[in-house]
Amino acid sequence: MTASDYQRLAREVVDPDVWDFIEGGAESERTLRANLAAFDRFRLRPRVLTDVSTVDTAVSVFGTRYRTPVGVAPTAYHRLVDDEGEVATARGAGAAGALFVVSVFASRTLEDIAGAAGSGLWLHLYWFRRREVMAGLVERAAAAGFGALVLTVDAPRIGRRWRDMRNGFAIGGDVAAVNIDAAVMALTHHSDEGRSAIAEHAAESFDAAVTWADLAWLRQRTSLPIVLKGILTAEDAALAVAHGVDGIIVSNHGGRQLDGAVASLDALPEVVDAAGAAVPVLFDGGVRRGTDALTALALGARMVLLGRPPLWGLAAGGADGVEGLLRTTTEELAHAMALAGRPRLADLDRSVVRARPGDER
Numbered sequence: 001m002t003a004s005d006y007q008r009l010a011r012e013v014v015d016p017d018v019w020d021f022i023e024g025g026a027e028s029e030r031t032l033r034a035n036l037a038a039f040d041r042f043r044l045r046p047r048v049l050t051d052v053s054t055v056d057t058a059v060s061v062f063g064t065r066y067r068t069p070v071g072v073a074p075t076a077y078h079r080l081v082d083d084e085g086e087v088a089t090a091r092g093a094g095a096a097g098a099l100f101v102v103s104v105f106a107s108r109t110l111e112d113i114a115g116a117a118g119s120g121l122w123l124h125l126y127w128f129r130r131r132e133v134m135a136g137l138v139e140r141a142a143a144a145g146f147g148a149l150v151l152t153v154d155a156p157r158i159g160r161r162w163r164d165m166r167n168g169f170a171i172g173g174d175v176a177a178v179n180i181d182a183a184v185m186a187l188t189h190h191s192d193e194g195r196s197a198i199a200e201h202a203a204e205s206f207d208a209a210v211t212w213a214d215l216a217w218l219r220q221r222t223s224l225p226i227v228l229k230g231i232l233t234a235e236d237a238a239l240a241v242a243h244g245v246d247g248i249i250v251s252n253h254g255g256r257q258l259d260g261a262v263a264s265l266d267a268l269p270e271v272v273d274a275a276g277a278a279v280p281v282l283f284d285g286g287v288r289r290g291t292d293a294l295t296a297l298a299l300g301a302r303m304v305l306l307g308r309p310p311l312w313g314l315a316a317g318g319a320d321g322v323e324g325l326l327r328t329t330t331e332e333l334a335h336a337m338a339l340a341g342r343p344r345l346a347d348l349d350r351s352v353v354r355a356r357p358g359d360e361r
């Protein structure tokens, strides 16, 4: 009935090393915990007698309408938890009318995923040293009907995730990043205790030298909207707008990158203020309930994305599990909107929330 029910069911069926990979964060996992705790420092200010007989959760981004502002964040290798992988996720998200951001490390082809999608898909990219690999992906994404590109900018290298390093975590069996040249991917399958194959692969293949100026290269290659994922400061939000990006995702990568980084929710207001009305600001990190989504939307997010919860849904029940997880969270949001006296997303603004008494800054 709730995300935590899916989490409990998923834990029973997922391999323990894969579970650590999904659930874990970087280093002391302080930012991972902070993402969740941040929501508890806000309280809601309900209004009454506003006619909440119908509640509308529909939202448009880049000209596409979604039935819910709760979408799926990019997460790698869905076949680790379900044989159909991203194809099942796409079916589930489509049935819920939700956005699905497909990871460049998806374990099904972009074309198969697009064939199963019933709602919008965006493609996430890391900046690879081999730019021809990126160029090829950008072309395929456009041909397959993806609606935007999401460039993740908080991972010039992969965070130190002690759980994965202790486990010698590697992508095993017949799971693979099938959209990327096998030669680029070889390292990902080599398991060695004390090291994470994913981190080693990234060190080889990601270009840590990219800067704002390089965005022009990507801009030149596509007419798709470009969204930067992993912005946590007003300074970088202003630079993003100045460099012509079309959207921003406030994110600390689910606490998997810079440990000690600000909780995602705490970064949201300054990014929204710096971006102004210029570009949509989306949000991820720690959203587990409808009231969490309501809080982030009230602080200015156009949409909220879920990282781990859809993987719980997928592991627990395939496409139906993803759909159920998204529907449940959306119903919780609609319920909270009704009880808060704000039946439309356009009614959500900062007057919906206040700091918990004792936590005023």
Ligand SMILES: Cc1cc2nc3c(=O)[nH]c(=O)nc-3n(C[C@H](O)[C@H](O)[C@H](O)COP(=O)(O)O)c2cc1C
Pocket (backbone or CB within 6 Å): 021, 022, 023, 035, 073, 074, 075, 076, 103, 104, 105, 124, 152, 229, 251, 252, 253, 254, 255, 256, 284, 285, 286, 287, 305, 306, 307, 308, 309
């Ligand atoms: C298993 C897993 C894999 C992920 N893979 C990617 C990825 O390939 N690219 C990316 O930008 N973010 C990736 N992320 C981060 C998510 O997109 C998202 O930022 C984060 O999970 C949101 O936090 P939440 O899990 O608290 O909802 C991954 C997260 C998890 C848990």
Ligand SMILES: O=C(O)C(=O)c1ccccc1
Pocket (backbone or CB within 6 Å): 076, 105, 155, 158, 198, 202, 253, 256
């Ligand atoms: O981005 C991540 O969090 C992540 O886990 C990952 C997965 C595969 C390749 C690179 C990073």
